[in-house]
Amino acid sequence: MTHPFSAPDADFGHTATHRHRSRRRGLRVAIAVTVVTAVAAGGAYAAGLGPFERDDDGPDPAATAQARAFLADWAGGRLDSAGSRTTNPARAQEVLSNFTSGLDISKPELTPARATKGDDGTVRVAFTAKMPVTGLGTWTYRSHLPVREQKNGAWKVDWSLSLVHPHLSDTAKFRLEREDTTEPEITDRNGMSLTGDAHPSLQPVLNQFAGGGSGPRGAIRLVDRVTGEVEGTETTFGKKDEQPSDEAVATTLDATWQAAADKALAEKADGKNASLVALRVDNGEVLAMANSPATGFNRAVSGTYAPGSTWKIVTSSALLLKNAVAPDDVVDCPKYLTVGKEFHNVETSEFPGATFRQDFMESCNTAFISLRGKLGDTELGDVAREYFGVGQEWHVGIPTYDGSVPEPKDETEKAASMIGQGRIQANPLIMASVTATAASGRFHQPTIVPGGKDTTSTKPLPSSVVTQLRTMMRATVTDGTAHALADLPGDIGAKTGTAEVSEDEPNNGWLVARRGNVAVACVVEQGVTGGGSAGPILHDLLSAVPDDPS
Structure with a gap:
């Protein structure tokens, strides 16, 4: 049975009086936030530069600039501004408002093509529209904008319904229809059912698993404005030939850990974007992945962040592997160190005469940067890949970003890479895995479904290096920057991180920790410090689940 997403009067050309969302069995679906790629018009185009460079007979650059600005405003949700660029604001x-909201479109991606000039002086700018329909997929079509010069010399988009979509008119409108589908049951490691209602952060993940069954289906229909009769189908979503599956999908997730992770983020993230991952140290099985906000982009496994000082676990491993430094060696920690640019410690702290262990405990940037000459330009990346699996292709069971440690371009970037900045990128899944590898000495590819394939190839860390890492991480909890976890029972080891984003934005806060057979990692965007922002989240998580999973 199909039923309309919205009421018949949501006609995208007249104001809708109300909307009715159909109730669905199974999982609520969510999609990742779609990145808008629409370029606002600027001085470069007004000057005749770029793809719309004007020739003697070509379109006026001001006309193409107006068209591009209209598309950028539409894509960015600035509909009042978009309207002001037309002949009928x-x-x-x-x-535009009824079109996007009525069809449950999140953020359009509108890409202009080359402009052409008609015999009557009208400038025509073709464009491709990619419209993400929540929970179903992307509707792609082409249209064009007519731009005419007004009596006052200004250029305006000549408004008509057909520029939104060629088939939208005074007599025809669109209607979104969703089909009821039976989703497969998805269970945790103990056979407990996992649902988006009980575990909000899992909604994007559960939807990906549901694709193994019948999956969400729907269509956008062109209908008569008066009778509501279907005149055509613009696009369909989902595969009609798939049959619903009654077989449950088993995962490595743990419902108890997942519930605690969702609760910790909801109560301690202070409304900031944040995410965390918990996994088993002995085999890499993911116990929980949570995001705040709960729906949308799964930044826990697909995010790309500078890991900041949590990366010093890998840097320390590289130094200890070649005996370039020992924990009790004195490695001074000044306030500042200049390597092409000035580097400093958080709150410009300093620790004269500090040992390398103290540098790790207090997360001293300048001390680690001063040791950059002990490593070759590719050595940090080699260690990350060969011992920690970072940058290799992981088969987790859902799409993931598996990290990048590029060779530094110069000495300044090499200095930054020593402290997890520069072009190094990771996410909580990667850093939880790094923490597990440091604690056990062996990389285990993270996985969220049992029995997945593993094409990674790594070698174990020497036991002496593992012992040194575990000792320094434990000291970071008892006497260092991860003191927020010190009151918890168990032999907890951790590392904080503060990652710079830009000069105008607060730093991201990181914290990774290991307790028994569980490794966890958390990032809080604009959290300022790891201990202050991610610390309370992981404290709540570990307090709520005192026992390791079997």
Whole structure:
């Protein structure tokens, strides 16, 4: 049975009085936030530069600039501004709003093509529209904008319904229909059912697993405005030939850990974007992955962040592997160190005469940077890949980003890479795995489904290096920057991280920790410090689940 997503009067050309969302069995679906790639018009185009460079007979650059600005405003949700660029501002704003909301479109991606000039002087700018329909997929089509010069010399988009979509008119509108589908049951490691209602952060993940069954299906229909009769189908979503599956999908997740992770983020992230991953040290099985906000982009496994000082676990491993430093060696920690640019410690702290162990405990940037000459330019990346699996292709069971440690371009970037900055990128899944590897000495590819393939190839860390890492991480909890976890029972080891984003934004806060057979990693965007922002989250998580999973 199919039923409309919205009421018949949600016609995308007249104001909708109400909307009715159909109730679905199974999982609520969510999609990742779609990145908007629409370029606002600027001085370069007004000057005749770029792909719309004007020739003697070509379109006026001001016309193409206006068209591009209209598309950028539409894509960015600035519908009042988009309307003001047309010959009918109020009507344009109304229709664009009803079109996107009525069809449950999140953030359009609108890409202009080359402009052409008609015999009557009208400039025509073709564009490709990619419209993400929540929970179903992307509707892609082509249209064009007519731009005309007004009496005052200004250029305006000549408003009509057909520029939104060629088939939208005074007599025809669109309707989104969703089909009820039976999703497969998804269970945790103990056979307990996992649902998006009980575990909000899992909604994107559960939807990906549901694709193994019948999956969400739907269509966008072109209908008569008066009768509601279907005149055509613009696009369909999902595969009609798939049959619902009654077989449950088993995962490595643990419902108890997942619930605690969701709760910790909800209560301690302070409304900031944040995510965490918990996994088993002995085999890499993912116990929980959570995000705040709970729906949308799964930054826990697909995010790309500078890991900041949590990366000093890998840097320390590289130094200890070649006996370039020992924990009791004195490695001074000044306030500042200049390597092409000035590097400093958090709150410009300093620790004269500090040992390398103390540098690790207090997360001293300048001390680690001063040791950059002990490593070759590719050595940090080699250690990350060969011992920690970072940058290899992981088969986790869902799409993931598996890290990048590129060779530094110069000495300044090499200095930054020593402290997890520069072009090094990771996410909580990667850093939880790094923590597990440091604690056990062996990399285990993270996985969220039992029995997945593993094409990685790594070698174990020497036991002496593992012992040194575990000792320094434990000292970071008892006497260092991870003191937020010191009151918890168990032999907990940890490392904090503060990662710079830009000069105008607060730093991201990181914390990784290991307790028994569980490794966890958390990042809080604009959290300022790891101990202050991620610390309370992991403290709540580990407090709520005192026992390791079997």
